[in-house]
Amino acid sequence: MSAQTQRLAVMAAVLVAIAIGFHVLTGSFLTAENLYNIAQQTAVVGIVASGMALIIVARQIDLAVGSLLGAVGVLMAWLQYTQGWPVGASLLAGLAFALLIGLFQGWLSAVVGIPSFVVTLGGLVSLRGVAFLVADGKTQPVSEPWLLALGGGLDGSLGERGSWLLGIVLVAVLWGWQVVQRRALVRAGGTPGDARHEWIKGGLAVLAVFGTVAVFNAYKIEGMEQGQGLPLPLVIWVVVVLVLGFVAKHTRFGRYVYAIGGNPDAARLAGIPVKRVMIQLNLLLAALVALAAVVAMARLNAGTNSMGTGMELTVIAAAVIGGVSLAGGSGSVGGTVLGALIIQSIDSGLLLTDVGIGWRMVVLGQVLVAAVVFDRVAHK
Incomplete structure (x- = not known):
């Protein structure tokens, strides 16, 4: 059994232990209703985390995913509600905007040479401002039935x-x-x-x-x-994980990503188009953020400028807990499923035990720290 498989087995055992522990405390954690809700709530984070995994494997980071999700979600809802655009056209506009941002950030990082941490940290702040400016901070409701079904609920x-x-x-x-x-x-x-x-x-x-x-x-x-x-959000998430898992393991692009993460200089000397691959990675993550924005908007029945707030750290934590090494070069897309479920299970369990929002934030923050410590120990 490989080290990666062993780590995933440990994370799966941790998830089972968390579920059993909270069920003993609450008596309702392992009910069908609660598990259904957890699956829906985790889907948005899980979709983005699957793309973030490849970004981290390539020794990069993206701190702007939450703000980009908010900006894209508000833009799509604003075009539908205020401007009267058809739903399909508004979704394409949101995707185009996300790809444009991904291309810009990828160019700054891969071609200009600015560290991705700095580029996306600026994007985190700026795009949150864009999310507010698009609709002047006003909530933009959406009502198309088939769109709302993508967020789950009664008909989803x-x-x-x-x-x-x-x-x-x-x-x-x-x-x-x-x-x-x-x-x-x-x-x-x-x-x-x-x-x-x-x-x-x-x-x-x-x-x-x-x-x-x-x-x-x-x-x-x-x-x-x-x-x-x-639920449809879970189905979308599973499809994304299967497709990206195949791309990561069985395509030239996936092999390039792992080679770059293992040793960027050696990859460049071997003839791998490092700059092009890095830009493509940013475009891939941007497209996944746009997809997650559609699901989030459908779940909320509206686009709000607060969508995705703080999500970047949850996404990174899900990838790291799922076995992606912050040192780059190793990890899997499938592991992010376990990471995302562990984080959401802890949050849901604390909520069921009537733990206040303040303590829940403290616990989730320390889970992120523990994930990094575990990554460092496993790496050594």
Whole structure:
């Protein structure tokens, strides 16, 4: 078992321990309703954290993601509510704005040579101002039904039948990909791993997917005959993680990112277009922030200039807790799922135990410190 796998196993055990501990204290943490809410609440952070993982792997950082999310969300809602734009056009405008900011910040960092910490720290402040200026600080409501469904809620889920169908498809994809990888390794002359380990991994995947579907199908809103099933924010998050996980492990771009994070100078001497890859990384993260802004706006039924406030630290913490090394060069996109769930589970558990907002902020801040300490110890 690799060091990365061992670390993820430890984080999974920590998540289980947190869930059991809070359930013992409250008696309601492991209910279907609470787990459904945690999944919805974590999706926005998880979407951005999946992109932040690759940024940190490449030895960069982005402190502006929260402010960019707020600016994009307000812009899209303002175009719909105040300017009367069609929903699709407003979403494209928000994406274009996010990509423009990502391109600008990537250019300053990769081409001009300004440290990404400085560039994005300036963006954190400036973009929060932009979020206020777009709509003069006023909340901009949105009402398009299909858009609101993306944020979850009563109509924002797949239902029981759709959830089971998606679960079966996901398991088939995961198992099929295992078989493809094993056969490719054999064709390349390599020695495949123990088949029993493969069966165990496949069995755990089935247990995780079908267990999740069963729990969410068990959550029924009063007056509804069918269970809610998988919430759409969770589905979007899972798709993002699977796509980025594939990109990181099985594409040239992903190999370039890890090579740059391992040793930027060696990567440059090896002919890797470091500047271009760094700009592409910033564009990728900006697109994910725009997607997260759509989900956040749909959850709030409005765009507000306070959207995403403080989210940058939560996103970074989720990536680090999930196994991404701050030293660069190692980590996985999938690990951010565990990191994001751990943070949200702690926050939700403290809320259920009636801990005040002040103490919750203290605890979450120290969780970030503990994650960095754990990263340093594991790195040594």
